[in-house]
Amino acid sequence: MLKGLNIALKDLKIESRAREIFISMVVFSLLILIIFSIAFSDLLSSASKTATVASGVLWICFIFAGTLGLNRTFATEVQNSCMDALKMCPIPRNSIYLSKVIFVFLLMLLVEIITIPMFSVLFNYQFTAIIWVGIVILLGSFGFVVVGCLISALVIRARAGEMLLPVLLLPLSLPVIIPAVSATSGLLRGEDIFSLMSYIRLLVVYDFVFFAVSMLVFEYVVED
Numbered sequence: 001m002l003k004g005l006n007i008a009l010k011d012l013k014i015e016s017r018a019r020e021i022f023i024s025m026v027v028f029s030l031l032i033l034i035i036f037s038i039a040f041s042d043l044l045s046s047a048s049k050t051a052t053v054a055s056g057v058l059w060i061c062f063i064f065a066g067t068l069g070l071n072r073t074f075a076t077e078v079q080n081s082c083m084d085a086l087k088m089c090p091i092p093r094n095s096i097y098l099s100k101v102i103f104v105f106l107l108m109l110l111v112e113i114i115t116i117p118m119f120s121v122l123f124n125y126q127f128t129a130i131i132w133v134g135i136v137i138l139l140g141s142f143g144f145v146v147v148g149c150l151i152s153a154l155v156i157r158a159r160a161g162e163m164l165l166p167v168l169l170l171p172l173s174l175p176v177i178i179p180a181v182s183a184t185s186g187l188l189r190g191e192d193i194f195s196l197m198s199y200i201r202l203l204v205v206y207d208f209v210f211f212a213v214s215m216l217v218f219e220y221v222v223e224d
Contacts, residue, residue: 007099011073012106021072025065025111030118032061037122050125055185057123059177061115062141066108067166070148073104074156097218100149101211108141129187136187139203140180146207147173150214154221176206 015021036057120127127133148169155164170177183199 005099005102007096008102008106011099011103015103015107021069022107022110024072025069025107026114028068029061029065029111029115032064033057033115033118033122036060040123050123051185051188051190054119054123054125054188055181058115058119058137058184059140059181061119062108062112062137063144063170063173063177065111065115066104066141066144066148067169069104069107069111070145070152070169071165073100073149074152093219093222094215096222097149097153097214100153101145104149105142105145108145109138112137112141127188128190129193132193133184133187136180136183136200136203139200139207140176140184143176143180143203143207143210144173146211146214147176150210150218150221153218176203179203179206 036053040053040057116127119125148165151169151172152165155168158164179199179202183196183203186196186199187193
């Protein structure tokens with residue numbers, strides 16, 4: 001665990017200097033928001049209509065920005081031969097996986113912290129139940145990153161690996177995307193949290209199962 005944190009800190013220090021991945025994710029997310037705010041301008045006359053589209057728009061921003069971050073994270077390691085160096089280090093290989101999960105998850109959280117206020121401004125919408133919305137976004141984002149890091153490590157050396165990632169990732173992440181979107185939509189419409197607990201339980205189970213499986217199989221994924 002500690003070794004994974006150290007590698008993640010290394011990645012964060014590098015990104016804090018270059019800011020290539022983070023800025024790309026933020027710009028991409030904000031562009032999607034602007035496009036949707038223009039496309040749905042006729043539907044945004046009331047808060048109830050905005051709540052209908054809010055969940056889908058937010059998660060499209062998060063998912064596509066996250067996919068961009070996942071693509072660049074492992075691509076950078078391979079281009080600089082850092083992945084080979086990490087594999088030669090006397091550390092468990094799943095520490096590499098853990099570090100990438102932490103790194104991309106933190107980037108996604110930062111993007112989401114910027115995206116949500118911008119959504120409020122562009123869509124003229126005031127969020128309710130923000131704590132529960134935040135919990136759902138955390139669970140959904142973590143599940144997406146858990147699967148994404150494993151798939152990214154699997155395809156990055158393949159020909160057209162950056163194109164393969166979304167093709168494989170989006171179907172595999174549907175079990176986390178669907179309950180995340182449904183729970184977020186229900187919360188924004190003012191539904192009772194107890195009626196949405198089934199979605200939250202699905203997110204927790206998905207996150208736990210896929211994280212445990214990914215930690216076990218990552219060593220075989222990055223074998224030469």
